[in-house]
Amino acid sequence: MRTQIMTGAAGVVIALAVALAPPASAQSTAPGTVTEVVTAPERVRLAAAASAQRITYWSRGPRGPMQSTGMVYLPPGPPPPGGWPVVAYAHGSVGIADQCAFTLQPRDYYLAEVYPQLLRAGFAVVVSDYVGLGTPGTHPYLDGPSQARSVIDGVRAARAVAAELSTRWAVLGQSQGGQSALFAAHLAPTDAPELQLRGAAATGPPSNLELIAPLLGPWVPRLPLRMTTAYFAMIVAGLRATAPELDVDSYLTDAGRAVLDVVESNCVTEADEQVRNVAIGDMLNRPLLDPALIAAVHSMLRIPVEGYSVPLFIGQGVADLEVPAPLSAKLIAELELAGADLRVGVYPGDHLGAARQAFPDALAFLHRVLDQP
Structure with missing residues (x-):
């Protein structure tokens, strides 16, 4: 030490x-x-x-x-x-x-x-x-x-x-x-x-992303947003590491696993430069519809909307x-x-x-x- x-x-x-x-x-x-x-x-x-x-x-x-x-x-x-x-x-x-x-x-x-x-x-x-x-x-x-x-x-x-x-x-x-x-x-x-x-x-x-998860599958094109593929891949990489029982790799194509390799080795700006032309649909071989997977995504991403006891500011x-x-x-x-x-x-x-x-x-x-x- x-x-x-x-x-x-x-x-x-x-x-x-x-x-x-x-x-x-x-x-x-x-x-x-x-x-x-x-x-x-x-x-x-x-x-x-x-x-x-x-x-x-x-x-x-x-x-x-x-x-x-x-x-x-x-x-x-x-x-x-x-x-x-x-x-x-x-x-x-x-x-x-x-x-x-x-x-x-x-x-x-x-x-x-x-x-x-x-x-x-x-x-x-x-x-x-x-x-x-x-x-x-x-x-x-x-x-x-x-x-x-x-x-x-x-x-x-x-x-x-x-x-x-x-x-x-x-x-x-x-x-x-x-x-x-x-x-x-x-x-x-x-x-x-x-x-x-x-x-x-x-x-x-970032909020309400958990509502999008059941809509994702091989059909999703490139989106007109910034860093979407890198952000999605980082979420998936973290979920793969912390919840191995979900077998996240089984949802991924070879391209999807390659994108995860990129985000696990590079900071987000550098990763985005390498993966921005890969659509989320290119990363997935089947829809994200397993109830256990969706429940894990909800527990990660869903911002509570009730039960706050302190003031909030959102910009x-x-x-x-x-x-x-x-x-x-x-x-x-x-x-x-x-x-x-x-x-x-x-x-x-x-x-x-x-x-x-x-x-x-x-x-x-x-x-x-x-x-x-």
């Missing part, structure tokens, strides 16, 4: 605790248990942050304990009474190969704009890579419950290494992370009652070709009918453009839910 000694009394205590930890085989796999703390690599540090630590911690995958990595950024100056409120940032699709882990790569928009603005607003920032992304096992892409637990357990882990953090937190997510944010909002009040979840903001959250771009607006419109209508405390922003941009356009509104939402003790 690597251990890096950090400056300051708190850093020494953390480093010694990690160094003196029992062997991995004897360690607890309880949610949020930290197994490693290191200073963040230079390429992902922030001038606006008083400290930046990269952590490895235990969380929960679809079938049991799995590890995740993450980043913890603290604002400068003394924390307010009760500690820094936490914004857990849930990231969008980067791929499922280990080298795609979000916190390992310098991502200019987040490092130059999103995280600094959150820190200047007086929020600590905790970023989860999600289970299996840069850690053992296959990342279960768009498995909403496991992604949400990665986020929740990331906050638990961050509080274990940074005593300056409050129990008060909110989640902000884009795309895949928007789905994660909504699942976290639904799960966290009962899953982590020791934490005070105050709200969830989601931009471009959607009308020009989004990755998460089309009609799918989000259905989700928003169902949340409204179920009585959710919901604010909605509609923006002219595409998938990433709308996230940028929505950020001021999302930040105002975070202030509203987190500024009260």
